[in-house]
Amino acid sequence: MNYRLAVLSDVPALSAIEKAQPRCAQWGELGWQTELAEKSSCIWCAQTGKQIAGFAALRLAAGVGEILNVGVSPDFTRRGIGVELVKRVLNWAREHGGRQITLEVGVCNGPAVALYQKAGFTQVGVRKNFYANNEDALIMGCSL
Numbered sequence: 001m002n003y004r005l006a007v008l009s010d011v012p013a014l015s016a017i018e019k020a021q022p023r024c025a026q027w028g029e030l031g032w033q034t035e036l037a038e039k040s041s042c043i044w045c046a047q048t049g050k051q052i053a054g055f056a057a058l059r060l061a062a063g064v065g066e067i068l069n070v071g072v073s074p075d076f077t078r079r080g081i082g083v084e085l086v087k088r089v090l091n092w093a094r095e096h097g098g099r100q101i102t103l104e105v106g107v108c109n110g111p112a113v114a115l116y117q118k119a120g121f122t123q124v125g126v127r128k129n130f131y132a133n134n135e136d137a138l139i140m141g142c143s144l
């Protein structure tokens with residue numbers, strides 16, 4: 001598996017993964033293009049052959065980063081790709097002056113909560129009824 005920063009030509013593949021994983025933030029191709037143009041953001045992707053297997057996106061401002069979106073194609077889950085992608089965006093944030101990272105994740109999203117815990121995040125709060133279906137969000141954080 002090859003890990004690299006995503007580029008504009010990856011947008012259709014990134015968008016296809018988010019569609020296949022409804023728990024991802026659904027940005028659509030325009031949203032991906034906007035995020036890729038954002039200087040304070042990074043999007044890492046995992047590639048095998050010509051296929052994109054997953055992505056992780058983070059935005060950094062004044063030393064504080066937020067993980068915005070993480071997804072692994074259903075064909076490639078449980079192979080360590082998600083945790084490696086999260087490590088890559090955390091390294092990028094550290095190299096660009098990030099000190100604190102936060103994220104929100106649905107309380108019922110067990111795989112993602114476990115992934116973030118494995119990557120070093122702990123729960124720092126709860127946002128009640130955060131999602132459209134009234135699911136609460138856990139706020140998780142880690143220091144770099």
Ligand SMILES: CC(C)(COP(=O)(O)OP(=O)(O)OC[C@H]1O[C@@H](n2cnc3c(N)ncnc32)[C@H](O)[C@@H]1OP(=O)(O)O)[C@@H](O)C(=O)NCCC(=O)NCCS
Nearest residue numbers: 021023024071072077078079080081082083111112114115
């Ligand atoms: C969450 C997600 C990114 C995990 O990707 P992945 O590549 O399968 O994760 P990894 O293989 O790196 O797993 C790392 C750890 O996360 C946890 N984990 C991942 N999937 C899990 C599952 N289905 N059930 C329980 N724990 C799970 C485990 O602790 C795992 O470590 P282990 O394999 O040593 O037990 C993937 O399931 C996904 O795309 N989900 C839908 C989108 C989403 O929820 N995104 C996050 C919110 S934005």
